[in-house]
Amino acid sequence: MADYSKLAKDIVEHVGGEENVNSLTHCITRLRFKLKDESKADTETLKNMQGVIKVMQAGGQYQVVIGSDVEDVYDQILLSTSIGEKNQDESAEADNSVSGNKKNSFMDKMTDLISGIFLPFMGAFAGAGLLKGFLVLFTTLALLDKTSTTYTILYAASDGIFYFLPVFLAYCSAQKFGAKPFISMAIACAMCYPSMTALFADKEVAVTFFSIPVKLISYPSSVLPILLTVYAQSKLEKGLMKVIPKIIQSIVIPVVDFAIVFPVALIVIGPVTDIVSKGIAGGIQAVFAFSPAIAGFAMGALWPLFIVFGLHWGFVPIILNNYSVLGYDYISPATFGANFGIAAACLAVFLKTKNKDMKLVSGSASISALIGGVTEPGIYGVLMKNRKIFIGMCIINGLSGIIAAVTGCIRTAQVPVNLLTIPALFAMAGPAIVVSITFSFVVVFLLTYFFLYKDAV
Incomplete structure (x- = not known):
């Protein structure tokens, strides 16, 4: 795709024009518009536009699936319009007016909230996770000594974003809740x-705040405490803005935030969310313990469907919570085979089809899934057009999930899942994860090529 500027112009025109756009963000494959009135968008024209894979309306967003070129198209939109300025002004209040003031379901709102908070730093998160995974591999193979300063430097580079995760979450959640982001970060x-x-580590010190007992928890790498703290901060700030003269707001509000929100976070929000976090982790762990096979099959088989509707973002805070509470995650390995199953199905279609357009789409989609770990082009551009392949692939992915769950595969870092990261996945989860993803890839490929795909030239 060469002319990104024309594609950007055409997309903005057919979502109802710049004046119909409240805000725009993007993820790995999708432009995520918030429109004032979705009925003004010409969905059919967009679906058939060269360079557009799919159009989705989910999570309170109008999503245009582009594929790996999404960032280039996004940049062109910002260059040629004033939509970027609208993004800076976006707040929780703006969310209430999108999509023609239609009421979105609770699931839509939660999907939009979670994706909006976690998407902006996911690239840095994945890169750091990949480095951490390779450090595990290198130390396991005795190629790197944990006592060396080289290891210390590389580990700091890989672990910094995880340790200071609350800071990243603070900024992004402040943008969504309408709080002052730099105060949230502070x-x-x-x-x-x-x-x-240090106070948390010293169990013999009784921590109090003006004689009020404070039960400290470990905040580095935590998720829920800062999210609820920023939400409370946003409510306090909006209330203060109504009663404090504007001329002194910039001085008074930050002081009140620091003096009230932070102690309340330590005294109330932190301990409560700690109980909730451990409850969530324990509850899901109990399901996997009760029947790893059922849990693994469900996660593997349904994962492509979760991606279709954007529901996979709902698992991100649960996975991060597992890292914080347990030190590892046992949910996501059951979904690893799905990436390879999608890649295999697209590769089989690519090798078998004689249709030039389908060959182009399926070939690029298989590479995107296999090398980049990006599966949306394959799902929307190839598999959803053939229901038999999609269903067959989901079933095999479910069986792959059983292998991962029954053998107790875990992930200790947020490493991307693709062909290049198999050594890192092996270092964390052992040989069973390689068996799981190999099973999914081989069986889905054979099933699709010999039985499920009927070429239509």
Whole structure:
């Protein structure tokens, strides 16, 4: 795809024009518009536009699936319109007016909220996770000594974003809730401040705040405490803005935030969310313990469907919570085979089809899934057009999930899942994960090529 500027112009025109756009963000494959009135968008024209794979309306967003070129198209939209300025002004209040003021379901709102908070730093998150995975591999193979300064430097580079995760979450959640982002970040920094972590580590010190007992928890790498803290901060700030003269708001509000929100976070929000976090982790762990086979099959088989509707983002905070509470995640390995199953189905279609357009789409989609771990082009561009392949692939992915779950595969870092990261996945989860993803790839390929795909030239 060469002319990104024309594609960008055409997309903006057919979503109802710049004046119909409240805001725009993007993920790995999708442009995510928030429109004032979705009925003004010409969905059929967009679906048939060269360079557009699919159009989705989910999570309170009008999503245009582009594929791996999405960032280039996004940049062109920002260059040629004032939509980027609208993004800066976006707040929780703006969310209430999108899509023609239609009421979105609770699931739509949660999907939009979670994706909006986690998407912006997911690239850095994946890169750091990949480095951490390779460090595990290198130390396991005795190629790198954990006591060396080289390891210390590389580990800091890989672990920094995980340790200071509350700071990243603070900024992104402030954007969604309408709080002052730099104050949110400062509160998150205070949570991770060395003296605070030292107090948590010293079990013999009774921590109080003006004689009020404080039950400290470990805030580095945590998820829920900062999210609820920023939400409370946003409510406090909006209330203060109504009663404090505008001329002194910039001075008074930050002081009140630091003096009230941070202590409340330590006294109330932190301990409560700690109980909730452990409850969530324990509950899901109990399901996997009760029947790893059923849980693994469900995760593997349904994962492509979760991606279709954007529901896979709902698992991100649960997975991160597992890292924080348990030190590892046992849910996501059951879904690893899905990436390879999607890649295999697309590769089989590519090798068998004589249709030039389908060969182009399926070939690029298989590479995207296999090398980049990006599966949306394959799902929307190839598999959803053939229901038999999609269903067959989901079933095989489910069986792959059983292998991962029954053998107790875990992930200790948020490593991308693709062909290049198999060594890192092996280092974390052992040989069973290689068996799981190989099974999915081989069986889906054979099933699709010999039985499920009927070429239509």
